[in-house]
Amino acid sequence: MVSGFETYLQTHTNLSSEEIERASSLAMPRMLQRNELLLQEGQVCRYKTFVVKGLLRTFGTVADGSEHILYFSQEHSWIVDAESYNKQIPSSFNIAAIEKSEVLLWTKTDFDLLLEEVPELMTFSQQLILGSSYNSRQRLFLSLSATPEEKYNDFVQHYPDLLARLPLHMIAAYLGISIKTLTRIRHAQINR
Template sequence: MTIKFESYLQSHANFNESDLKRISSLAEPRVLHRNDFLLMEGEICRHKTFIVKGMLRVFGTRTDGSEHILLFSPEHTWTLDAESYDKQIPSRCNIAAVEESEVLMWTKSDFDKLLAEIPLLKSLSEQLISRAIHNSRQRLLSALGATPEEKYNDFIRDSPALMKRLPLRMIAAYLGISLKTLTRIRHAQLHR
């Protein structure tokens, strides 16, 4: 697991071997089966998590039991509930495996220590945070102003690989539309 992670780090910055080993040595590996929870609403997010293989989703649950999915985290991405992690307060969302997944996890204290010790990791972390903020803003603008068809087309354009890996109900929950609406949109596009 750590070899794939170290390759990921090297593809983003020129880490030396000792820094790679130091970062990896503090990681806790974990395997999640489909639908296993990494974090449940009400728990405190105590880990920063890198997905080596598989995919996780960050989601909230409505009172009727349906989900609103905030984010999909496929392999070679990071995930956490940033507010819960940063403030060490109970999470308002869940993180669970969409499919069998292998992850590496760092406690907040260990990751903070690594950020202080390894400037290249701090720089990479800041770049990833900046990108996440940009993506969140784009997603919010789409959620507020795009039609269901535009949301679906944006998803296909931006995440074509995820289309084959996700059930339609999860795509609908991510787009904020009903499964019936998503099915209608897909049907209409097939007949164009």
């Protein structure tokens, strides 16, 4: 499990072998079963998590029980409720495995120590945060301004590999449209 993370760091950073080994040594491996929660609303997010294998979602629920998915995290990506993790306050969101997943966890104390010890990791972490911020801004604008068809087309363009891995109700919950609307859009595209 750790070797996938080490390969990721070798590919995306200029960290030395010793620095990569140090980061790996502080990681706690964990297997998640399908639908298993990594974080439940009301809990404090205690871990920064790297997805080695599998697919997770971050989502919130509303009073009627419906789910709104903020984002998906697949292989070689990070997942965390940043506000809960940084401020050590209860989370407003859930993080759950969509499929059986292998993840690596770092406590806040351990990850903060790594960032102090390895300045290059701090720089890489900041780049990831900026990229996430830009993507969130684009997603927010799209969700406010685009038609359901445009939202779906954007999803297909940016996440073609997720189409076969996600049930339609999760894609609809991510796009902020009803399953009926999503089915109509997909049907119309097939018939073109």
